[in-house]
Amino acid sequence: MSGEAKRTAPDPACSKAGEGIPAHVAIIMDGNGRWAAQRGLPRFEGHRRGVDAIRRAVRIAGDLGIRYLTVYSFSAENWRRPAQEVSDLMGLLKRFVRHDLAELHANNVRVRIIGEREGLASDIRPLLEEAEQLTRDNTGLTLVIAFNYGGRQEILSAVRALARKVQEGSLDPDRIDMETIEAALDTHGIPDPDLVIRTSGEQRVSNFLTWQTAYSEFVFLPCYWPDFDEATFKAAIDEYFRRDRRFGGLSARAG
Secondary structure, rough: OOOOOOOOOOHHHHOOOOOOOEEEEEOOOHHHHHHHHHHHOOOHHHHHHHHHHHHHHHHHHHHHHHOOEEEEEEEEHHHHHHHHHHHHHHHHHHHHHHHHHHHHHHHOEEEEEOOOOOOOOOHHHHHHHHHHHHHHHOOEEEEEEEEEHHHHHHHHHHHHHHHHHHHOOOOOHHHOHHHHHHHHOOOOOOOOOOEEEEOOOOOOOOOOOOOOOOOOOEEOOOOOOHHHHHHHHHEEEEHHOOOOOOOOOOHHHHH
């Protein structure tokens, strides 16, 4: 993020009168490999440019006044990719944390990591914990990094944790409600996404925030992730503002 402009006030062009910027935007960052292939470049270059796009997204989210930005950086299924590509992705993750963490901290960004940490390499897990620990008291944008994450796996872990409490006698199964389950998820304390953006033209959720996106608005963009910029981000938010969010009730526009 070095060299990025300092935080500015939210752009009024991105909001309508009486409506605020979405509090939580989640992004499925897709298309790095296809971006590189179109240009005759190795896949690694697509992933490297994708990290640059993350930096832009964090800056823009802060500028717009978004409170939470979640990025799907590495899914539980991504381990199935070729070993060299996985190694390259891990290298980019380590480089991002080492090079960008100080600037994120200086910009009052709080980092949260969601996903399974058991079994991670000894040079990866401490970096994730360091990022959270260093920025835990920051009060600006919360950057949620979904790493080694899968929505179904997250729900499974939550169910197992609650089942253990029931077995121990510390939890009455009849008292389990939505809040009980939400408290057992990796995202406890984080509001559900208002808007989910996916790049690359694909229109699926790919095991991302399965529980949390029940009432989110989805915007699918044709551009590949390395090309994601301020205009693209604002276009997605403009589309969000055109939606009529009813949460199962009647439309406010029905009058």
